[in-house]
Amino acid sequence: DIQMTQSPSSLSASVGDRVTITCRASQSISNFLNWYHQKPGKAPKLLIYAASSLRSGVPSRFSGSGSGTEFTLTISSLQPEDFATYYCQQSYSTPMHTFGQGTKLEIK
């Protein structure tokens, strides 16, 4: 199985900050990488697919980059509704799409 590792596991930031979350794959996955966020008690929501393609309706302050084994999710200016847990997911080894362990983004 392809292992996905996110860093950091948790992050404190303020409204308006720029933040970056990293996801590393145990082998090359090209750009078959998705990003989700999840708020407490709610289902995850898809933000980005193909490493850098923004899902329709997702604010442009979210961006993704990377290929191969290293990927990043950047939020350019944090909004109050962005405080959540973020997960990466590989879709290279289809259909066994494994997730990273999550990064909890908290208000400083």
Place this chain on the structure above:
Amino acid sequence: EVQLLESGGGLVQPGGSLRLSCAASGFTFSSYAMRWVRQAPGKGLQWVSVISNSGGSTYYADSVKGRFTISRDNSENTLYLQMNSLRAEDTAVYYCARDRSFDSSGYYYVGNDYWGQGTLVTVSS
């Protein structure tokens, strides 16, 4: 509007069985692969099982292989997960999710664009 509504969760003793359902509406159910993803309390997301749009192909995580069975009824727009020989470590919120193929630069990328609200399965004596 796309909706996925899980049901069937609850408290079950170790070794017991449970059947989860996911009722789909608002889209052509038979056109999409579907999957179950679970989340243990305070933990991350883990894919459990996937079924092709026709139901002809199924896949399982090693942790549930031989104990869980995924199926679907395209005439009833419903996805199922039969869970047998349940263990304490199966305790989790179980989500159903739709697999959507996104076209980008001539390639197809699969992501889970719609999820249900989740149903809690607790395995405990």
